[in-house]
Amino acid sequence: MDLLTQNKNNSNNTATAHLFSPLTIRGITLKNRILVSPMCMYSSEDGFANDWHLVHLGSRAVGGAGLVFTEATAVEARGRIAPQDLGIWDERHVEMLSRIARFIREQGAVAGMQLAHAGRKASVYRPWEGNGAVPATEGGWPDEVVGPSPEAFSDSYNVPHELTKDEIAEIVQAFVKGAERAVRAGFEVLEIHGAHGYLLNEFLSPASNHRTDEYGGSLENRARFLLEVVRGIRQTIPAALPVFVRLSATDWLPDSEPGFTPEESVAVAKMLAAAGVDLIDASSGGVSHKQQVKVKPGYQVPFAEKIKRESGILTAAVGLISEPEQADRIIREGPADLVALARELLRDPYWPLHAARTLGYDIKWPDQYLRAKR
Numbered sequence: 001m002d003l004l005t006q007n008k009n010n011s012n013n014t015a016t017a018h019l020f021s022p023l024t025i026r027g028i029t030l031k032n033r034i035l036v037s038p039m040c041m042y043s044s045e046d047g048f049a050n051d052w053h054l055v056h057l058g059s060r061a062v063g064g065a066g067l068v069f070t071e072a073t074a075v076e077a078r079g080r081i082a083p084q085d086l087g088i089w090d091e092r093h094v095e096m097l098s099r100i101a102r103f104i105r106e107q108g109a110v111a112g113m114q115l116a117h118a119g120r121k122a123s124v125y126r127p128w129e130g131n132g133a134v135p136a137t138e139g140g141w142p143d144e145v146v147g148p149s150p151e152a153f154s155d156s157y158n159v160p161h162e163l164t165k166d167e168i169a170e171i172v173q174a175f176v177k178g179a180e181r182a183v184r185a186g187f188e189v190l191e192i193h194g195a196h197g198y199l200l201n202e203f204l205s206p207a208s209n210h211r212t213d214e215y216g217g218s219l220e221n222r223a224r225f226l227l228e229v230v231r232g233i234r235q236t237i238p239a240a241l242p243v244f245v246r247l248s249a250t251d252w253l254p255d256s257e258p259g260f261t262p263e264e265s266v267a268v269a270k271m272l273a274a275a276g277v278d279l280i281d282a283s284s285g286g287v288s289h290k291q292q293v294k295v296k297p298g299y300q301v302p303f304a305e306k307i308k309r310e311s312g313i314l315t316a317a318v319g320l321i322s323e324p325e326q327a328d329r330i331i332r333e334g335p336a337d338l339v340a341l342a343r344e345l346l347r348d349p350y351w352p353l354h355a356a357r358t359l360g361y362d363i364k365w366p367d368q369y370l371r372a373k374r
């Protein structure tokens, strides 16, 4: 049985699936369907993980999530969003990341890393310190910001240098090298960040990609960079390890503006599946400051559902999922195979333990906390 068929069989198992049922993707089994969505912590120096990351990610593993993702982890220093982003561009990053991955694994969770490049949205202030571009005098890199076309995200961002084909090839290699280091550090699921208006998303969207070479124009051309990253990573990491891609399934632009659409997401998901991607993490937005997002609980679930139904690939749903019943229903009814939670897991790292109690599932608690289990 080939891997895609195997994955489809997993996802088709919806008759019995629920929030706390395991999911096997390739050689990795997640103990439940709860994924700690990637969240920037803006707490690194020179890309290094530190005690903050160990405690933050470790707490969510203790709290019972099946898959704990790092924040967007930069494959190049110039690909950081803020100067304080986590990185994987240097061999020396591996040591502390290994410690974090080991701790997560010891809790029975799987450690995942989101590999990222911020593209034209790089070199900006961390949210609690300001908005827009950080000048070189404050640790920014305005002259090294890159993108598909020489157009800034908005007036307060840097105008990027338009990447040449050779430079694109170098960034593909940076993703591959980052993936190889992540695996060596013990991360067993890799997610390529193709969403939120960062570099790979900037190439995918006709709102930000105005190139006339083979990396611009048709959808096949706009997806080329992402596919090269996927193929490079797939050839490098063990076949047993899953690769996810986070996509922004829509740019949320009015019909009058060119933008990436849910229909294009389905087409890209099919290309990605053929290249060895196992799951699409369906997010949205971030490419254009003109976006008009319609936010409500579970507002991105329909994107996960559409991508799964029309391409057959596994999906994760994310965005305003906070209630145990809501999360359980998403898995039981099948629009997605995993639920990714971000802000709710900042409010409550033990959300999975609490959700199990609410829903009546008896799950394993950490031995050290057993006396508190009701």
Ligand SMILES: Cc1cc2nc3c(=O)[nH]c(=O)nc-3n(C[C@H](O)[C@H](O)[C@H](O)COP(=O)(O)O)c2cc1C
Pocket (backbone or CB within 6 Å): 037, 038, 039, 040, 041, 071, 072, 114, 193, 195, 196, 246, 283, 318, 319, 320, 321, 340, 341, 342, 343, 344
């Ligand atoms: C503090 C914070 C940092 C985030 N950083 C990332 C990131 O590094 N990569 C990413 O893909 N999404 C990032 N996101 C988006 C979340 O992963 C998630 O998609 C979004 O918050 C919606 O989910 P929620 O409603 O459960 O918070 C971040 C969100 C928050 C709140």
